[in-house]
Amino acid sequence: MKSFDQMCKRLKEMIDLQRYQHTLGVIDTALRLAEHYRVSVEKAKIAALLHDCAKGLSKYHLLRRLKGSDIVVDDVELSLEPLMHGPVGAIIAREEFGIIDDEILRAIRYHTTGSVEMTLLDKIIFIADYIEPNRQCPGIDEVRQMAFIDLDQAIILAAGRTIIYEINRHNPIHLRTVQMRNALLERVKRNDKERL
Ligand code: DGI
Ligand code: FE
Ligand code: FE
Numbered sequence: 001m002k003s004f005d006q007m008c009k010r011l012k013e014m015i016d017l018q019r020y021q022h023t024l025g026v027i028d029t030a031l032r033l034a035e036h037y038r039v040s041v042e043k044a045k046i047a048a049l050l051h052d053c054a055k056g057l058s059k060y061h062l063l064r065r066l067k068g069s070d071i072v073v074d075d076v077e078l079s080l081e082p083l084m085h086g087p088v089g090a091i092i093a094r095e096e097f098g099i100i101d102d103e104i105l106r107a108i109r110y111h112t113t114g115s116v117e118m119t120l121l122d123k124i125i126f127i128a129d130y131i132e133p134n135r136q137c138p139g140i141d142e143v144r145q146m147a148f149i150d151l152d153q154a155i156i157l158a159a160g161r162t163i164i165y166e167i168n169r170h171n172p173i174h175l176r177t178v179q180m181r182n183a184l185l186e187r188v189k190r191n192d193k194e195r196l
Pocket of ligand 3: 022026051052129
């Protein structure tokens with residue numbers, strides 16, 4: 001594995017400056033969340049650094065990377081370019097950055113759609129990506145505050161906003177985005193009942 005500085009240098013050559021600045025924001029936010037929720041800050045730092053490493057690739061190169069890899073994607077992921085950079089990012093993190101830690105690789109793999117059974121690290125990368133300081137969208141401050149109070153509620157808010165946004169643009173919603181939200185709603189409901 002390369003040193004963190006070497007990885008930063010390599011990443012800078014792969015994505016544009018704006019994406020790199022977004023990445024620095026995600027690292028900063030992910031580190032604060034990792035400390036707050038007592039997750040490995042080392043893993044959070046690397047997953048955040050590499051989460052968008054495939055974002056600069058064209059559809060042709062995304063597809064080429066997927067072909068011949070052992071990462072399986074479904075038809076919706078294949079049909080929507082924005083959904084391909086997570087899986088391909090995990091491939092590049094492993095093949096070009098030498099990351100072998102499965103927890104880091106899956107956090108990168110699922111950072112756009114989420115998944116039904118998310119680890120704490122998955123959740124931290126998912127929400128850090130959404131709330132990092134360079135991001136601006138209506139209602140984001142509510143998600144920013146919620147992220148440090150209840151991670152599941154924050155993801156429910158973020159996923160809900162993404163789903164509404166994509167539906168308004170007549171885009172398909174990935175099943176995993178919906179399944180993640182359903183699973184978290186169920187979990188929050190269970191926790192509320194237990195507290196009564
Ligand atoms: O790569 P980023 O811009 O930092 O953020 P991201 O990886 O979370 O998301 C990339 C895009 O994917 C973003 O515009 C939201 C979109 N997206 C997430 N889930 C879905 C989706 N788009 C569609 N059509 N369906 C989804 O389920
Ligand atoms: Fe992304
Ligand atoms: Fe991102």
